[in-house]
Amino acid sequence: MNNDDHDSSLPEGLDLRALSAFVDGELTPAGRAAVEAQLEQHPQAAARVAAWRAQKAALRALCGAPLLPQGAAYEDRRGSHPAVASDDEPAFIVVRRTRPWWQRAGLAASWLALGAGLALALGPLAPRLTGGAWNGLGGQPMNFAQRADIAYAVYTPEQRHPVEVAASEEEHLINWLSKRLNRKLSVPSLQEYGYSLVGGRLLPGEAGPAAQFMYENRSGARLTLYITGISRDETAFRLFRDGNRRTFYWVSDGMGYALSGPIAEGKLRSIAVDVCSALGGKPEAWQ
Known part of the structure; x- marks a missing residue:
């Protein structure tokens, strides 16, 4: 273990790498259970995990990535593990920017022009297209x-x-x-x-x-x-x-x-x- 991975505020047996793996769902079921037990005894470490989960949720919202469903499996090079999604993972709302009215009007006009062009182009084919x-x-x-x-x-x-x-x-x-x-x-x-x-x-x-x-x-x-x-x-x-x-x-x-x-x-x-x-x-x- 590198010294960079050690944090004096963390409980014995835990380091930043272990917590990161826990948040990313990369631990085995046994390893995850061990970390959860330690977090129950150390509120400071639990707060850090909660902050990382909130940050991860925000990044997903910005990138448009969906949250994994509850109980889904996370696949890494070591096999399938429980996903990070859990009941205590913070929820978030995706906010999409609304187009200005002039952009919406321009888009509608474009579709109208396209429809008119198709009508003119397909007019001679109408008998075939309608039987x-x-x-x-x-x-x-x-x-x-x-x-x-x-x-x-x-x-x-x-x-x-x-x-x-x-x-x-x-x-x-x-x-x-x-x-x-x-x-x-x-x-x-x-x-x-x-x-x-x-x-x-x-x-x-x-x-x-x-x-x-x-x-x-x-x-x-x-x-x-x-x-x-x-x-x-x-x-x-x-x-x-x-x-x-x-x-x-x-x-x-x-x-x-x-x-x-x-x-x-x-x-x-x-x-x-x-x-x-x-x-x-x-x-x-x-x-």
Whole structure:
């Protein structure tokens, strides 16, 4: 033992190194018990230990280090020992400096700007991020419009079986689907726009059967007209987008109509206006 480790105020058998090890939890259980017994007999040494513990607690508070839980083990090169935390270890309160108001306001503005930037950047991806549920004119698209878009995506890539009944049996196709939908249907001509009827099929709708008519131009591009009964009635004309696909849809006289295709929005709208008019709708209400 070095003389530097000896203090005349300490009881026999104790030195600064032993007390330091006691405070740091580096003693074996037997050594700790021996020191505790001596401290009970020497209040001066106990006061010194209490002061060191208070200093240690203050350093932990300044450094942001958490206190060890009661009864936790302290690991050193000699093995696991009881931690220094005990009932008589002084408690402390961590005080964090509050940011000035102008810093908080600046931080809030920064987050607001970041959110706006992300909204602009992710806007074109919204149909994908929301599973295709995106209405170009605001709000959620009606369910039948989403069904029409899905039906377009599923059946238009088909080369051998894109429809159930071909256009060569147009009369049978119209009678069959009219009977199933319990509504007299007609198939508008799109020859003016370069699209010929391929045929049609019966599909399940939201609350009953639905019909899909498919058209194709000379380059192989396809459009579909989806028709189904719907209880909701309105004259609004809306746009639904998913990737490069667009669907203009409307409701007229208890029926929902949706024209879907990957063509330019303006051209598809013009076709939709003519289709609505041919089916007895009032597209002038959209203007």
